Amino acid sequence: MNHPNPAIVAQSAVRPLHRWALWLLCVSYVIFGFVGRDPWRNSDVAAFGYMRELALGNTSWFSPTLAGLSPDIDGLLPYWLGAWAIRIAPDWISMEFAARLPFIVMLALTLAATWYSIYYLARQPGAQPVAFAFGGEAYPLDYARALGDAGLLALIASLGLAQLSHESTGYLTQLCFSSLLFFAASTIPHRRGLSAALGFVGLLGLSLSGAPTVSVLLGLGSALIASQSGMASPAKRTESGLILLVATLAAAGVAALLGLWHVNAVAPGGFKEIQSNFRLVLWFCWPAWPLALWTLWRWRRQIFTAQWNRHLLLPLWFWLVALAAMTTSRPADRALLLGLPALAALAAFALPTLRRSIAALIDWFTLIFFSISAITIWVIWIAVQTGFPPKPAANVARLAPSFVPSFSALEFGLALCATIAWCALVWWRASRNRDALWKSLILPASGATLGWILLMTLWLPMLNHGRSMAPQIKPLVTLIEDKSSCVGGYGLSRAQIAAISYYGNLTMVASRNADRCEWIITDADATPPVTEVWPNAQWEEVGGVARPTDRTDRLVVLHRRAR
Structure with a gap:
């Protein structure tokens, strides 16, 4: 029946x-988040590490490894795509951004395939x-x-x-x-x-x-x-x-x-x-x-x-x-x-x-939620830049004590344009009684895009400081005097090994063979400690660096003393 x-x-x-409005929304959503940021922990930087190893010819294409460790997922295609992009990209494009180019295309394909x-x-x-x-x-x-x-x-x-x-x-x-x-x-x-x-x-x-x-x-x-x-x-x-x-x-x-x-x-x-x-x-x-x-x-x-x-x-x-x-x-x-x-x-x-009352409820909830979110992002950014209001500035200083704020006119301009566009859209939606089917979803989609743009512009330095491994790894690798020799990794995750290999340009060796190297980078809380695993070797702690946003996450550099 x-x-x-x-x-x-x-x-x-x-x-x-x-x-033009739909295209602008889609392009903004796709581009922001891929451009300007470091590889973030954990899956993002780990995947990039395997792509880099493949691109440099340091591992097999059908069984890639990173310091002797296999990937934590079985799929090979994402690593191949990133590695091919790194290989064919010109030298003026950084490795991490070159690896993202196929994924920019795939996100755009996802949006297009969904529409059709x-x-x-x-x-x-x-x-x-x-x-x-x-x-x-x-x-x-x-x-x-x-x-x-x-x-x-x-x-x-x-x-x-x-x-x-x-x-x-x-x-x-x-x-x-x-x-x-x-x-x-x-x-x-x-x-x-x-x-x-x-x-x-x-x-x-x-x-x-x-x-x-x-x-x-x-x-x-x-x-x-x-x-x-x-x-x-x-x-x-x-x-x-x-x-x-x-x-x-x-x-x-x-x-x-x-x-x-x-x-x-x-x-x-x-x-x-x-x-x-x-x-x-x-x-x-x-x-x-x-x-x-x-x-x-x-x-x-x-x-x-x-x-x-x-x-x-x-x-x-x-x-x-x-x-x-x-x-x-x-x-x-x-x-x-x-x-x-x-x-x-x-x-x-x-x-x-959909009933008119439900559509109105969606509009009002979206308007309040994303407007408050945008205001919060702006207030915290202003506090970090100027110190006022003092409480948000103090909270950021407590969570990331070593963070040094910086100002970018380009990022500020993009964030301001996105905010003005949101205000104009809210005015349009409130002042005209449009009966188009898509009217109930234009505010949620635009609000989500606005929040993403603000995070990827105003908050990008803070997010890179907190989510990137560069602030911890770059000062750590300076403790290694001879970077041409192998460096062992003990008790480290794939993401940590990938970040150390990339930012330090080091040749990392897996935990089981780490004692063959003159230098070892280990997690300070690794159990059992290096000195118990290889008691016959005389290891000297050169120094260590904690993650800026988590003082309990500390990596230590050990050097084998001459006998």
Whole structure:
């Protein structure tokens, strides 16, 4: 039985968002966070360390190591991409920024794939709004374009996307390739050739990025939904499903040939972990998750009909797989990242059925939340620069006692322009009663972008001081007199080894062979200490340096005394 469609949309409600405004928002969101900062701890700098080793030819491309340590994720593709970028980049581009260039492209691809996925899902017959008795309902293409804009805004507004999508790690490559697969499964009724190619690329990219199981689950589910949904003939639906099925099997075969199939899942935890995951979903997926729940409620009668509705089932399947991966993966937030494009798609389909009171509530909450956040960022920055107000300045001095503030006219100008643009947008939203579908998400997306820009401009020196390992490592390596010899690392993480190798230009040796070196860098709290591990060697402590924002995190340099 086919139930009435809950979407009642007039043509006046699908006016498009100005392309220049959408482009400016997307470019701002992508660029800020990749430019101007150091590699941050821990995953970001560790991944960069493996990329650098590959680019310099110090390790194997199929089993990369860093001071004898293998990566903590199985995927090789992110390291390859970063290493290739370092190799082909001109000398005037720093290594860390060159390694980020492919990831800038992948984040842009994620945003584009999400928009086009929702655009094509909205063109499905089951997603179309109700036809009015005397005309005036939304035109299909305009309706699809408006929902595409809304879904993209929902993705940008997601709080959990900001940091993880700007790290040069395998989690961003997984997000990008899952988005390409989402695009392929969404567009296969319209563009079979392109969908087949991008479906295979997405599935293979997921496997090469360390998520072969997720790749197969998404591929098989997409194939089943494609074979059962749409108004095409049964033969064409079967053909669509077979295309995605063959792409899934081919990608799984390549992953098997490369030895990428490993069971890394962990058993779901107890009640405390369930609570932790629940809280993670609440803030990580805001504001998309309440809109997605509203979609599932209002469209519940349309989920399973004679022909399955792809615009509901496909994003729902991608989101359920991400939730399952979250409960069986560590860290959980990295796995949840893969479900954000699908959740944004579900959120977009809530807007044609959203009540005016709920839309107003979203606007007011967003306005208050991001305005207060922006004011807080500005006040703390002014306090650091001038000493007034004194309490925020004292708090920063207590947390980072060695931080020396600096002023950049460029960063100040960019932050000021972003703030003025936010004020203008709030004025526009409050003074005009726009009825466009995307109106309820323009403030959340713009507010999230504003906060990210302010953090990456006004607070960038403070964030680099606190999150970069350079303030600790650079003075540490000056204690080593002979930098041409090997340096052993004992009790160090991959991130620490990567930072020492890069900032000190040192050849690091793994813990098990550290006694062969004349110099050792060790964690001051390493257990057992170096003197107990190699008691016959006479080690002399040359000095140590603590992390500026955590005095308990102290690294020590040891030198072997001559016998």
